[in-house]
Amino acid sequence: MMIEVSNLTKRYAGNTAVSDLSFTVNRGEIVGLLGPNGAGKSTTMRILSCFIPATSGTARVAGLDVFTQANEVRRSIGYMPENNPLHDDMRVREYLKFRARLKGLGLSRSRQRVDAVIAQCGLNDVSKRIVGQLSKGYRQRVGLADALVHEPQLIILDEPTIGLDPSQIRVVRQLIKELGTHHTVLISSHILPEVEMTCNRVMIMRDGRILASDTPENLEKSMGRTGHIIAEIAAPLEDLQACWESMAEVAHFNIAPCEGDYHRCSLTAVGGQDLRPKIFDAVRDRNWKLRELFRLRHSLEDVYIRLTRPESEEETR
């Protein structure tokens, strides 16, 4: 077990940031913390990285208590805070060397590790540049290199791709995926596709609590199946209407013309059943042309929106 959190609570002057939080993360997992702003993601990460203590409850990282064995825990964690603060006046290699020495690495070991992380994070071209002059994408890589330099068992990244452009996001995401082969990774994010693509497990937080924790696929399944089908068929409008009306399983349909002879039909099945084989049979029997047929699925976004919707909004619905 890499992280064991039980009944963790953090109160700031009168307001509760994290409330009775319990979860575990296994070695080698990449876990994503998802949630709206103020859900308690950053607070949880700050407690795990020994920056602030919790009001009550316990947290253990690699079997060590974050309150009583803080220095040992810090040695086994690589932490990149939100917005990735760096010393802008230093050069990249110099900064990483400084951080390595601060984390207790010996002289030759720190040189060796700095070279390794510079290569790993693709910083070779900029290793002599001043950090303050780097682009946001490179800064993020410097932050990642810093988190990795002392070979931690656990890497905690708070919103690692915030403010990056799509190509930079892709690079950072690829780096995080590679990290997962050697380290346990805990990342927080608002960006759903990112979590969907990089994480083995997603924990959705709101108001300091975990609302759901499962693989992205299982979370999607938990929303239940939808009976919405989209089909694009080349056939006369009247024939299509007649066909759907005659099909007992179709509860509701809608037809819109597409380019050429094609019509885009969106169909809702009775009881959420899968209509695709039936539609295919009908098209084949009538010798129509079919160019698209798919069932709409719930995305992680639907799960996220449903779970993180404020309670007041739910009540009014």
Place this chain on the structure above:
Amino acid sequence: MQAYITLTRRELGTFFYSWIGYVVIAGAVFLTGLSFVILLRQLQAEPTPMPITEIFLSLCYWLIVLFSAPIITMRLFAQEKYSGTFETLMTTPVSDIAVVVAKFSAAIIFYMIMWLPLLICILVLKYFSRGSNMLDPGTLGSTFLGIFLVGILYMSIGCFASALTKNQIVAAMISFAIGLAFFFASYLNEPLAPQKSWEVEALNTVCILEQMKDFARGVVDTRYIAFYVTACVFFLFLTYRVIESRRWK
């Protein structure tokens, strides 16, 4: 220990990465040089029985201390808190005490570097005065001991002020205000001077102006040393408590 040395080197380096270090040194050199010129003119006009270190320090010394201390120290914690690097620093396996002592050490080392031009002025004077014994190494040593002791007091005040806030300007103002309070406290006992009471004794203890005069005269009083060291430890302890306060706030 490794973390302490790494951090002190980094902090000391920061003074020279930015303009601030050079500007402070340039200001101090200008004022020291000005004192030197005034001193030479005085010596040309009439001979004086006072040690030249005492005359030197009666001119621009306090101006340099009062203004340089806030500028040297304002950045130490406030900048890190403002930019967020405080969080990355405090999540490395370095104790809070090591962080406070390292930043203080860097500030005091820089402060002493700032006073090196004074040593050069005095040596120039010694060279041209050809063997007269107006400058004995003991007086010079005690002068620099005095400069160092006032330095540790003002640097620890600066550390404390910088730890209180994210804003460097606010940090500098707090540090300047406390520093100025200590400076003016030296004038408080003047009206009371002839009386013998505990108030006078207490005010004499914090009378840094008189103490500095004694140091420049070559008088080293252990009571003064005890005062500066305890005051410095006190302010560093306060700094440590402020840094630590994130744990119980």
